[in-house]
Amino acid sequence: xxxxxxxxxxxxxxxxxxxxxxxxxxxxxxxxxxxxxxxxxxxxxxxxxxxxxxxxxxxxxxxxxxxxxxxxxxxxxxxxxxxxxxxxxxxxxxxxxxxxxxxxxxxxxxxxxxxxxxxxxxxxxxxxxxxxxxxxxxxxx
Numbered sequence: 391x392x393x394x395x396x397x398x399x400x401x402x403x404x405x406x407x408x409x410x411x412x413x414x415x416x417x418x419x420x421x422x423x424x425x426x427x428x429x430x431x432x433x434x435x436x437x438x439x440x441x442x443x444x445x446x447x448x449x450x451x452x453x454x455x456x457x458x459x460x461x462x463x464x465x466x467x468x469x470x471x472x473x474x475x476x477x478x479x480x481x482x483x484x485x486x487x488x489x490x491x492x493x494x495x496x497x498x499x500x501x502x503x504x505x506x507x508x509x510x511x512x513x514x515x516x517x518x519x520x521x522x523x524x525x526x527x528x529x530x531x
Contacts, residue, residue: 403422422435433509437504441496448488450485455504459501460477
């Protein structure tokens with residue numbers, strides 16, 4: 391029986407029990423669904439932003455959806471007007487579109503749930519052009 395023919399089991403993931411990876415600059419990520427639990431077409435996770443944190447402009451090799459779970463956030467999209475987000479606002483971003491998220495609060499954390507449409511999703515930093523697999527960024531921390 392090949393890997394694609396193996397029966398799959400459902401999974402319940404508890405973020406409070408999973409490893410969190412420091413991304414530097416006040417952001418940390420908890421990977422959730424991925425190939426390790428049987429996913430074959432997408433990955434997701436939660437990224438927490440300390441007060442005042444912003445991540446650098448970047449793009450991906452696939453579609454991305456982000457849900458603001460808590461906090462006061464701004465979505466900056468290169469070449470477009472920035473959009474202020476409130477909890478449960480949901481974004482859809484096409485591949486190769488440079489963007490970033492910022493925590494607008496100086497006192498409260500912010501959290502997003504991200505979903506990439508491929509298990510081999512990459513992140514390319516706009517400023518440097520450096521590309522890494524999202525999953526590899528988590529594994530090396």
